[in-house]
């Protein structure tokens with residue numbers, strides 16, 4: 589065989605495992621991962637069938653569970669309550685109950701594992717009978733933007749008072765970041781940050797999450813549409829606009845969600861701001877990898893790593909992922 593005369597042979601740098609690991613351009617450390625946690629008032633762990641390996645955690649076990657995450661090197665959790673259906677109302681008023689499950693859970697974590705950073709979702713969907721992120725208008729055919737923002741600002745203050753390090757508005761109402769910032773500051777909560785779900789798409793990948801918090805419609809009803817407030821998956825410029833607005837309104841961290849199908853948006857966001865960028869690898873992204881692995885069609889560990897690295901490579905500083913705990917444990 590004649591040898592090719594090639595001065596540049598890129599494969600030289602991929603020759604050994606040592607070289608490959610030394611030259612990896614993107615790295616993933618446990619402190620870059622945030623574990624979403626579902627909390628229940630029930631007595632026992634409640635496995636979520638559509639999220640293999642994920643259970644709702646009983647409040648009395650939460651502190652112990654969080655101490656375990658901290659020991660694994662994770663530094664942040666995002667808390668989501670599974671609200672008792674009897675407490676749900678059309679106006680989601682349980683969100684403003686000072687004794688609501690989310691607030692008790694926050695106090696529990698901050699009392700016992702204060703080193704862990706707590707990010708709390710701000711939206712009404714765990715509390716409303718209709719499952720929307722806000723209250724409905726008089727006609728009942730859309731979410732009332734300004735009325736919802738007023739409630740969310742109060743909700744954010746309660747979460748800050750309970751000890752949340754960050755509030756994370758996920759509702760996609762116009763003007764909510766500014767209103768939340770003003771309400772927090774007026775209450776003396778200048779130290780509480782805002783991680784804004786800035787580019788949150790009306791995605792089909794949220795299904796398992798809605799099972800976990802119980803915000804899905806009945807099995808026989810059409811899935812709920814959030815298209816009047818969440819972004820159209822067809823749009824890229826619209827995300828840039830939302831990101832700009834949230835930064836101008838005072839967000840501390842900007843988030844793109846989902847992550848894997850929206851790597852271009854993560855990259856755009858990374859290049860348009862000097863703020864930290866977070867990405868949420870959502871429930872459906874996790875569930876699809878597990879489902880394929882269960883059938884023997886994918887190697888879960890390798891697919892998990894690749895999915896997370898791709899999100900980092902696109903420009904995310906932080907990743908919210910249901911894989912956080914296993915990734916921290918197994919590498």
Ligand code: PBG
Pocket residue numbers: 709711712713721758759793794795796797798814869870871872
């Ligand atoms: C609700 C909220 C959702 C998620 C996070 N916060 C669902 C929704 O908008 O319906 C989805 C997260 C996931 O799928 O993992 N405001």
